[in-house]
Amino acid sequence: MSAGSVQEFQQSLTRLDTASTVVSPNEFETALADVIETPAVGAELPFEDLSLEELPVALEPSPSQLREAVMGVTGSRMGIASLGTVAVESRSAGDEFVALYPEFHVVVVRESDLRSDLSDAFGWLQSEFEAGRRSLILATGPSSTGDMGALVQGVHGPERVHIVIVRDDD
């Protein structure tokens, strides 16, 4: 498996109308706080050293909070540089709901988790499947439809996506 570059990932995101921010681990909280629009909900990040605990984000929200939130924050353990794809895992923290209900989805991904292309991502997927983690969505850009006579973003899923890329180290 080869690593993907932050630069290529960001270029792909631009093509998808998706904003992105690159931060170092110690800037992470401040940078994310800048992106957050409230009311926000979140699923605790699947990374040991990064947490949403201190941010204005409701974790394990109630159904009402979920419906009222304008933004949802989740973490992705994989990103595909050539496509701008991230993963939304079906975890008990409720990532799937947090990523689906609000119109604005913010995804945190670590530089070291970037894969170069879909083929590399499949290598990762296979090892995940072997490890028993077998439910996730590969999400690429905002939800969209052409069914109403023109291309529209924001259908049953988010209308806007913002990716926060956390550099490996300073």
Place this chain on the structure above:
Amino acid sequence: MTESSQPDAERIRTLLETESDEIKQNTRLFNAGRYDAIEGVGEATHEQYRTRAREIKEESIERLPDLIDRTVETVEANGGTVYVADDAEDANRYVSEVVADEAADRVVKSKSMTTEEIDLNEALEADDVDVWETDLGEFVIQIAEESPSHIVGPSLHKSREEITELFEREFEPEEPLDSAQKLTAFARRFLGERIDEADVGITGANFVMAESGSIALVTNEGNARKCASIPNIHVAVAGIEKIIPSIAELEPFAELISRSATGQDVPQYLSLLTPPVDTPTMDFDRADEPSFGDSDAKREFHLVLVDNGRRAMRQDDELRETLYCIRCGACANSCANFQSVGGHAFGGETYTGGIATGWEAGIEGLDVAEEFNDLCTGCSRCVNACPVKIDIPWINTVVRDRINRGKDPGFDDLLVDGLVPDEEVSGTPLRKRFFGNFETAARIGSATAPLSNIVASSGVARKAMESVLGIDARRDLPAFERITLREWARSRDSHVEDPVRRVALYPDVYTNYAHTARGKAAIRVLEALGCEVVVPNVGGSGRAPLSQGMIATAEEKARAVAESLRSYLNADYDVVVIEPSDLAMFRREYEKLLPPETQERIDDGSYEIMEFVYGLLANGADVNALPAGDGNGVAYHSHCQQRTLGLESHTEAILERLGHDVLTSDVECCGMAGSFGYKSEYYDLSMDVGETLAAQFMEASDERTIVASGTSCMEQLDSLLSPGTRHPIELLDPGSK
């Protein structure tokens, strides 16, 4: 005399007036998107994925019984349930029971052709269950109470204005829904509430992975994600053919499916789910409780694998390939006829486009396939578009043959049996036999020309042809030449010293009997480039009978051609072909009609005329032996089957090298497609398809010479623009210097 169950002229006319504009616009957008996306990833890479995907599908269908067993084991080990349903009724009964067990009164669905196939909504509604389609295209169709017009975009025949009108009438919203944004926002809210209140979510599955008991869903809107996660109970309904071994085999399909369908590199969402998933259940009755309402409900998962004719298709050597279909819709988007009329004419009970013939024949039966099968003209533009390399035209031919054979012989047959030298059973419709035996008509027509031409074009004859054979009187008939190309060639005294190559120029039926000019030009060009040319005594390739679904006759012709060409091939002659549809027979269809070695021999030894000239020039033949183009403008339409063989660029390259300024059309087909455009009930459709081509050449037609490589294309262009369309080889003719 048209067969009653086929699409009639009236219906086609209505669709051309009502739905055609939207369908053209949307399918062409998808079609262009596919070409661009493939170019983006690189043709060679795309080809590798196709090859791999094809292998996986072949192997999976071969191993299907095992894979079904394995899926049952793994899904059940994960905590889900699998039900293998024999037919639609069985599947519907099972799903109804699951719904009834939960006392569920609301079900939400994401897009699933298989549930359309089994009419699941109707079955649930009969039990008073409230069913909502959440894919916006399906939602539109549900509200309009129509059937899908396209596998991927079920409502793509509807304009934004029509949807606005439909929604405003149905829902009486306070604000007008006069833009795609407003319509989408309205549907999002409306369906969002229904999803939240639903007890059961039903999805399809684009792929089922046996080894882990997982499903893959390909979507852009996010509704399948909601349907699979918000209600506690998830039912996935999929045909048994959707099973592949494991996640490892998913990769080529993940690369192919969206590129082929919509021209996206990947879908917005590729869901890989191994249910029951860990996403917590939600309790909306405790809306203010944290942790999603702190529900203690458990997730439930049911996988319904539907047979409904598929196991029989698996045993059927000709229909089996249909099961490889991943339902991307590329065969519909690349089809000129489909672009004009859409799935409401070119489709059956559920499926639409070229591959629908295979699906409907296997699932519903030949009678349903017969309703639209004639709309496949065999142009073959879908062949390279299909991500799993299904020979869609062949499936259409086989089904046509079966339909012909299923007919009762009537009076016409008793009459025609004695007259036409084919191998078909009585029952094959008279018109099909007429077109299928066109070679005989051409031979007699030529022998009696010009009298035959005068008689054939007389009002009385045309009227008779229209009423008996359904040949549209608005079409010009080919005029036969008294002296055939072969006779002309034999009478010449021509000798090439030390030939660089020896050529057997194949005298296809059109060139030999009707358009001898292009044959003569070909001979002069080849001789000028140092070849010795003979025109051997070889009969029709079998293209004409094959296009009518007369496979036995085509096979007979193929054998005769192989026999006649054998001595030339053995003597190291190159077989050069002018008519692209005949070359396509040699290269593609003979694979089905002849033993492999025989086919390969003919394939390897035969060339399209411009391809051959290109090769001669590349190998040092003197380009100055041919007349220079002097910057003259040429508008070139390459034959559909020629393009499928990848032979369009040779003509462009030669003409440009000679100094012509070439404008090439980019339509999939001229619309004439052999006999298709002659048939009365398809005349309007054929002209509609042709008009797109005409529009591309209209402006250029004053200052450019129009050339086309196929006979039907020439005839179509003659009738759409002005007579005088020529074959490109005629521009190279030194005799015209």
